Amino acid sequence: MTAFTRHQCWQHERIGEVINKEAIAVDVADFMATHAPLGQIRDVRAGGGRDLSEADLLGELMRGAQGDRHIFAVIQGIPGTGKSHLIRWLHQRYEREMGAQDAVLLIERAQNSLLGTLRQIIAKLDIGGDALRQQIAKLRGAADSLSARAMKDSLLDNLRVATYEREESVKGKIRRNIQNFLLDPTVRVFLQREGGPIDRIAVFLTAGRQAEAAGDRPEFVADDFLISAKLLDAVIHQGYPEAGALASALDLKPDLREELAGYLNRLLDYAISRTVALSADDLRQTFNDLRRELCRQGKGLTLLIEDITAFTGIDQGLIDVLATQHTGEANRDFCRMTSVIGITDDYYSSRFPDNMRERITHHLTLDSGAGDQKEAGLLQSQAAAADLSARYLNAMRADRADITVWFEDGARADYLPNRCNECPHREPCHAAFGAVNIGPGDGPPVEVGLYPFNERAIWNVYRRLDSTTLARTPRSLLYHVILDLLQTHGPKVIAGSFPPPAKELAAGIPDRNLPALAKPVQQRMLSSQGGPDAQRIQSLILFWGDGTIDARGEGAARAVGTLAPDVFRAFGVRQIEGTEGEIVLPQPDPEPDIDPKPQPEPRAGTKYDADIERWRTGGLLEQYENLRKFLVSFIESAIDWTLHGVAAGVVDERIKPGRFEIEGQSGRAVGDRVTLLRSDDLAYVLQALADLNTYGSQLRPEALGAHMVTLGAWLRANEQQIISFVLQPSREQPSPMSLVEMLTIDCLMLDVLSDNLRNDATTSADLLRAIVKSAAVEVSDRPSSEQDWASLVDRARATHSRAWADLLRSIKGARARSCRTQLLKQLNQPQGSSSDIRFLDAATALDVIARLRGRDWALREIPAIAEWTSPTWKDAGGVYALLAARLDDLLADEAAYQSELLARLGEISGEDGPDAVMKAVDAFLVTLSDHGIPHNLDDPPGKAQMLRTLLQYLGTTRDEAGRATRAVRLSAGGRYVQQAHDFIAYLSRLIDLASKVGAQQDRTIAQLQAESDALRLEERTLARYDEILDLLGAPPQAAQPQEAQP
Amino acid sequence: MITALLSDTRAKIVLAKRLKDAQSEVKAIEVTLTELEKLLDAARQLAAAAEVCRDRLGAEMIAPVLAQTVAVAQEAQASRKRFAEGTSRRENLALSNTGRKAQAALKDLGERWQLYAQGQLAPYLELLRLVTYLPEVAASEHEIKQLVAQIRAQVTKPPQSAAQLAQFDGRLTELGRRLESVARLPDEVRSFLMNVVEGRATLADLTPPVRSWVEEGNRATAFSIKFV
Known part of the structure; x- marks a missing residue:
């Protein structure tokens, strides 16, 4: 007999077959071979006081069928609790018992998508008359449509239709803009990107969710509408105005993102239903026809659905089908229906219709605990986890053929193939690693070994899985303990390198959950005794053992950390000596002493x-x-x-x-x-x-x-x-310039962009004063807010070129505040050795400004500041990089912008100067007033002098060649630009008004002239007068018809 | 650009206002114009007659008429001023009054012309009375009477044009030509014919020259002797 060392009793290829992670459905024989009886199915209706076993539930279903009772059972539970497992087991057992009486349909999570589900239904409903065949053809069409590549586009289009057909948003911003937002090409690409909401939903409908993904169908979430600055810019400048408006609002308002996600989720069913061209009514009709058909055949229908979310889009119709009884006048031609559906807690609370809840006949849950602490009721103890694991380990050791034969022979638990029975290492193995009896309670024991785990190792790994990402469910145990360890590290047993160091043992355990030696002082001893295997031994001690190297017993019975010598030997490591006797653990830190007394002279070192x-x-x-x-x-x-x-x-x-x-x-x-x-x-x-x-x-x-x-x-x-x-900004990145210099330049430019400079601020001291004044606000009791920054951007939009406002937006308020705050911090120096008295290091800042002026504000480009640098460097560098990259273009754009304003004013004024223009304006207004012509024009924004001044300022700024002078003039010239806008707007409105009034007067004149020859009559009359006077020899007439020359 | 637009629009506003005002006063203008048409007619007659008659009547004779004309012109001028300035568009009453004054002046002128014209016609009528029974006159009695009637008509109304005046003068000349044969009668014959016409002729009036003139040209048939 070979020694029990580095022995692999499981078949590596069987690991993936028995725990099939890729396709959720496993071979039915393996499934039955690994099935662990569920004994804690809680009846929610019974107030938590009644637990059913799976056998009880099966009995209920069968009795219902025999008594011709309608059953609509819901099995609720967090993802991974074993709902599908239970339903599949019910299917196997029920079909064996009732297959002759009922048509039994299991809708598996197989591909876990609407497409896969529809295909399952098509495959399983291949019976019936013409009406049913027509319905099936419709289902087939829906399945095919889901395969179409245009799925994403179609989803978006139907969502857009839903915005006006189904429900309008209560938010005006969304309501007004959503249609063009969903139509905008840039937005559509964004929403359809890989991993984006539309992609997620489309993938879910066609390919199904990832096997490990928890929760219900994918939906929109607020973060889906987090739009990058680049994308936002593209939407605003190239897209529909409405799309730009909504994208801008989404960029600024997190609440609106939440609102939009919720709103689109409400429209999702409608959009999916339209996309697959299959409505809830179609599904209802299909099942109704099927029930009529089965009724004619004298059969009942039993429908077992592993996961209702696979019916996303038509799930509400399915629930209606399941709740419809075969009694009552209208439904007399329906067969009896027994249904069991698996649903998640979240689905039940958020999507299960309230009016259908009362029609559930059996409301069951597999959860234990409550709220966020819910976990699978199946795995409440170390022993339960070991029991479940043992069944899978047993299946992995057995040949598939043996399992199949066993299944075909009736799948009796007491006949389950067990390789331990013939294993030569059974005795030492079971003694060292433990074994579990998985046989039926009333039959002979079926002892299955836990090797290469033991009960504690399984539990230790399972309980230490990252609870923030993995729920504690049977699925987690199988995937992240048994499957992960055996697939990743199983081969290391034969290689003699199992177990790996604790950190490498299980990918699902975060570092923070790694166990530590119960007695840290043993670390040094463990390292020393373990030698090159110290880390593996430590892993063994921490997971398989009790976390100590305490040694007990003698010889072959000597256990270290409760682990027998065979455990070490099995993995090819030498059992360490461990430590005997009482080990003094370090004392915890003493409570702080209110009245500390001098410590005595140290004699025994420190706790460190x-x-x-x-x-x-x-x-x-x-x-x-x-x-x-x-x-x-x-x-x-x-x-x-x-x-x-x-x-x-x-x-x-x-x-x-x-x-x-x-x-x-x-x-x-x-x-x-x-x-x-x-x-x-x-x-x-x-x-x-x-x-x-x-x-x-x-x-x-x-x-x-x-x-x-x-x-x-x-x-x-x-x-x-x-x-x-x-x-330096970071360890890897050399400093492109001193932080103070960068911040000073940033702040100066921020003041330029914020229109904070005065035209006469020409000296370095003037500029520094402005910088400090702005920065001081940020460290005052009332620092600027994001709203202030948004207002600044809005003001910039009104008085500057688009590039100017865009630059402000790119800089972002938070970074501007950071730069200003940090500049003061950087310049704040202690006075001598004092820690209280500080002064502002103006000399440094003035030097920076003077040097900047010396090169006419030319900003040299710097390498990008790395992402992982401090926030100060990142903010300062980010702002500086934007300024360096854009300043020259910005000044050119701004000059062009002001030239455009001047050109527009020139176009309005023509050859006339400000005086002539404003005189004409005044005269026009007087004429309007004298003739009682109504208008909504206010007084002009200013007099001719103002117009003349602003034209002069803007012209000079435009023609200014120096970068620094131009920048200061641009910053200081905001009011002139505003005045120019005011004049342009006013004069444009005046032109519109004059044109409109002129047109009206033209019409009036034409009409009056057409209606009457009063004028000619008057002229004729005057001519008569003149003729008479001429005949009578009177002197020439001075008085003309009543008129005032304009 | 804007100044031109504003100026143009203002002009349109003013013109439209004028049109509106004119439309609302069209009735007033119409009655004024009607009255003016009447006055114009009178003025034309007055002006033309005064002009044509000025030389025939002489400065002294025409001066009062011209004075009246000036007064009429002044009134018309005042009316025009009111109308043109818009202070009064309805001038019919004032113009009617002015028209009456113009008619009065015209009538005065007509009377003065009549005096003049009658003075011009009178010698011819006197001669015609003497010779109307003579055979050479009796032969064209109808034409002469028609001519006289035409001249009488022109006497009653002053000529409105030089042509009318020339016609008046021409008719007088024609009448004279037709009476020319008797116009050169010796005085004894003229005296004899006067007595005959007045029924006072006696045999004593038949002097030899008279007898000789009577016997010439078969004139004796025109005379008869009867008891008183």
């Missing part, structure tokens, strides 16, 4: 000593946070930052515990940080800091002196690295 030593020799630092805090505090206080020209704000920003990492910790370090490598020197530094922080001045002078030397030497060796890190 063992930890530091363990780390020095390759282990983890368990007191990591405290030790790191000591170290960072030391760095911050020991370096003379002023000497190195580092602003106080930069030190605050960069010298934080989170930015320093001590090598060798279990967590994965992310972001921008300095890694201090494991070394003896650093270990000594940590030790010194631990001593100093624990005992302070109580240390003996010689110890204190030694520590000072240690710390000093280490600081000298590492100071330059730390200072470089502080001054």
Whole structure:
């Protein structure tokens, strides 16, 4: 007989067959071979006081069928609790018992999509008369339509139709714009992108959800409408105006995103139904015809549906079908129906129609617990998890053919193939790893071994799975414990490298959930005794064992961490000695003392000593946070930052515990940080800091002196690295310029863009004053808000070119506030050694501005600041990069913008100057007033002088060649631009009015002239007068007809 | 551009206003115009007659008529001013009054002409009375009577044109031509014929020259002797 070591008793290829992750449906024989009886099916109607077993439920269904009773059973549970499993088991058993009496249809989650579901129905309904065949043809057509590549487009189109056919949004912004929003090509591409809402829904309908995905059908979520600045720009400038309006609003208002997602979800059923060209009524008609057909055949219909969400879009019709009884006058020609459907809790609470709830005859749940803490009732104990695991392990050990034969022979639990029975290692294996009796309670035992797990290992892994992403359900146990471990690490058993280190054992366990030695002091001993296998042994101790290396017993019975020698031997590792006797665990930190007394002279070191030593020799630092805090505090206080020209704000920003990492910790370090490598020197530094922080001045002078030397030497060796890190945006990125310079330039440009500068602000001091004034607002009691920034952008839209407003929008208010706040922090310097008195380092800022002026505000381009840098660098760099990239174009655009304004004013004025124009305007208004012609024009926005001044300002700005001067003039010229807009708007309205009045007068004149020759009559009369006077020899006439020359 | 537009629009506003005003006063203008037409007629007659008659009647004779004409013109001028300025569009009454004055002036002128014309016609009528029974006159009695009637008609109304005046003068000349044969009668014959016409002729009046003239040209048939 071979030794029980590195033995693989399961068949690797059977792992994927028995726990089939790709296709949810597994072979029925395997399914029955792995079935664990469910004993905790809670009857919700019974007030939680009644639990059914699966056998009870099966009995209920059968009795109902025999008594010709309608049954509509709902099995509720969080995803993965075993609803499908139970329904499949019911199907197998029910069909065996009642197959002759009922047509039994199981709608599997197989492909878990509407397409797959419809195809199942088509395949299974291949009976019946013409009417039924027609209905089936319709289903087939629906299934085919779902295969069409135009699914996404069709979904969007039907959603758009639903916005006016089905329900209009109560939100005006959505109601007015949604149709063109859904029609906009850019928006459509965005919504249809891979992983986007339309893609998710279309994939769900055609291919089904991912096997592991939890929850119900995919829906819109608010984040689906988080639109990038680039996309928003494209929609606004290239798309429908309505689409731009809604996209802009979505960009600014998270609530609106929520509202839109909810609204579109309400329309989803309608859109899906139209897309598949199959309505709930069609489905209802199909089943009604089927029931008539079966009634004629004298049969009942039993429908077992694993997951109702597969019917998304027509699910409401299905529920109606299932609730329809065969009694009553109208339904007399229907056959009896027994139905069991699996639904998730979320579906039941949000989508199951209220009026149908009372028509459920059996409302059952597989959950235990409540609210967010719900978990599968099936796995409430270590033993239950072991029981379920054992069945799957047994199936993986058996040949498929044997299982099939067993199934075909009646699938009796007591005859289940069990390879343990013939295994030569059965005795030591079951003794070391444990075994579970999976036989029927009233039959002979069927002992199945848990190897290569034991009960504790299964439970330890299962309970440590990441609860934020994985619910504790049978599915999680199978996928993330049994399947994952055996597929990933199973081959390592033969290779002699099983189990892997604890961190690698199970992908589903987050680092924070990894177990630790129950007695950390044993770490050093474990490492030392385990040698090269220390990590594997530690994994074994932590998961299979009790988390200690406590040794008990002697010889072959000697257990370490409760693990027998056979456990170690089975995996090809030597059992370590472990530790005997009482191990003194470190005491927890003492409660803070209200009246601390001087500590006695240390004699036994500190609580950090063992930890530091363990780390020095390759282990983890368990007191990591405290030790790191000591170290960072030391760095911050020991370096003379002023000497190195580092602003106080930069030190605050960069010298934080989170930015320093001590090598060798279990967590994965992310972001921008300095890694201090494991070394003896650093270990000594940590030790010194631990001593100093624990005992302070109580240390003996010689110890204190030694520590000072240690710390000093280490600081000298590492100071330059730390200072470089502080001054750089990130560890990897050299500083493109000093942070203060970047922030000063950013803030100056922000003031330009915010129209904060005055035209006469020509000196560096003037500019700095403006910068500081704006920045001071951000550190005042009333800092600017996002709304203020939005107003600024709106104002910019009114008085500047589009590029100007776009740049402001790209910069974003938060970054502007950050730059301004940080600039003051950076410039804020302590006065001497004082920590209270501070002054503003104007000299540095003035120097920056002077240098900028010296190069006529030319901004040199810098490499992009990396994403993982500090927020200050990221904000400053982000703003600077935008400014550097766009400033020249912006000034050109702005000049073009103002030229356009001037051109427009010139076009309106023609050859006439401001005086002539405004005189004509006044005269016109007087004429209107004198003749009582109504109009809604106010007074002109200003007099001729104002018009003349603004024309002069804008003209000068346009013609200004210098970048700096032009920028200041543009910033200061907002009011002139506004006036120009006002004049243009006013004069344009006046032109419109004059044209309109002129046209009216033309019509009036034509009409009067057509209706009467009064004027000619008057002229004739006057002519007569003149003729008479001429005849009579009177002098020539001076008086003319009544008229006033304009 | 805008100034031209505004100016143009203002002009349209004013014109439309004028049209509207004119339309609302069209009735007033119509009656004014009707009255003016009458006055024009009178003025034309007056002006023409005054012009034509000015030289025949002489400055002294025509001066009062011209004075009246000036007064009429002044009234018409005042009326025009009111009308043109829009202060009064209904001038019919004023113009009617002015028209009467024009008619009066015209009548005055007619009377003055009549005096003049009758003075021109009178010698011919006197001569015609003497010779109307003579055979050479009796032969064209109808034409002469018609001519006289025409001249009388022109006497009653002053000529309106130089042509009418020339016609008047021509008719007088024609009448004279037709009476020319008797116009050169010796005085004894003229005296004899006067007595005959007045029924006072005696045999004593038959002097030899008279007898000789009577016997010439078969004139004796025109005379008879009867008892008183």
